[in-house]
Amino acid sequence: MHLSIPHMFGLKKVFKLGLADSKSQRDAPETIEGGSENDLRRQLIQVLLHDSMRRHGIPPSWLDCQMLLVSSRSRGEGMYVRLIMRHWDLRLLTYAVAFQQSLMTDILRFEPHASQWLHGISWQLEVGDSCPYTELPDRSVWEEHPTPADASTDVMKDLERMFAIRDADMLVRGAEAAHQPSTAYAKTQPMSIEDTPKPGTAYAKTQPMTLETVPQPSTAYEKTQPISLEAIRQASKAGAKT
Incomplete structure (x- = not known):
């Protein structure tokens, strides 16, 4: 064999x-032809990237964007977004994940089918000499984890700083108020003779009463009628029978 x-x-x-x-x-494909569908996608992502940076206050020179054409056996041909960091800033690294998620949300909002051709987003650091961390630290740095006590201590320090600012402001306001006359009440103004009410003007002038205005006797009861002798006899007979 x-x-x-x-x-x-x-x-x-x-x-x-x-x-x-x-x-x-x-x-x-290695290049993106002008006017092609991929060229329109590249322009869309570049516009959304610059708009997101402007909206979040990131300087435009800190980030750049490249579009890579890739071919996958499972997903076919598509594009990959490469975000290039041109300026070193710890804040940008801290919020890189949040920025990437925000950018992806904007892309899907303007192009709902982007998940079919956009394979992912990657980062590349090209910060030159602006990064102060040129060597890796000791391995103990990676083994140390911040404890909740440290976080609570930072919160307490922030609260103490805020209270100190508030107390200082209250002292300044109190000192200024002590040197200024109170304006809670208006100054008393003397009353002139013209403003003094005339005697007898509080009530209307009394009018004499005429005969027509004298109230008539009440007519609520009927006029009393005299009793006849016949009525007396009938009443006596009725009492004798009872």
Whole structure:
């Protein structure tokens, strides 16, 4: 049985995979043609990136953007967004994840089908000499974890600083109020003779009563009628019977 060197070391499959990979790389597009669909996508992402930086107050020279054309066996051809950091700033690194999520939200809002052709977002640091951390620290730095006590201490320090500012402001306001006359009440003004009410003007002038205005006797009861002798006899007979 004769075995060749590729069969002995299993190189036949390696050669086939290498040829397949080189073929896929050769077939994948390397440049974005002007006016193509990918060119419109690139312009959209660049506009959204600059708008997001302006909205969040990030200087425009800190970030740059590149669009990479990729070809995946599972997802096919697509694009990859590469965010290039041109200026070192610890705040930008701290909020890099939040910025990436915000940018992705804007892209999906303007292009709902972006998840089909946008394979992902990557970062590249090209900050030159602006980064002060040029060497890795001791391994103990990675093993130290901030405790909740440290966080509570920072909060207490911030509260103490705020209270100190408030107390100082109250002292300044109190000193200024002590040297200024109170304006809570208006100054008393003397009353002139013209403003003094005339006697007898509080009530209307009394009018004489005429005969027509005298109230008539009440007519609520009927006029009393005299009793006749016949009525007295009938009343006596009725009492005798009872």
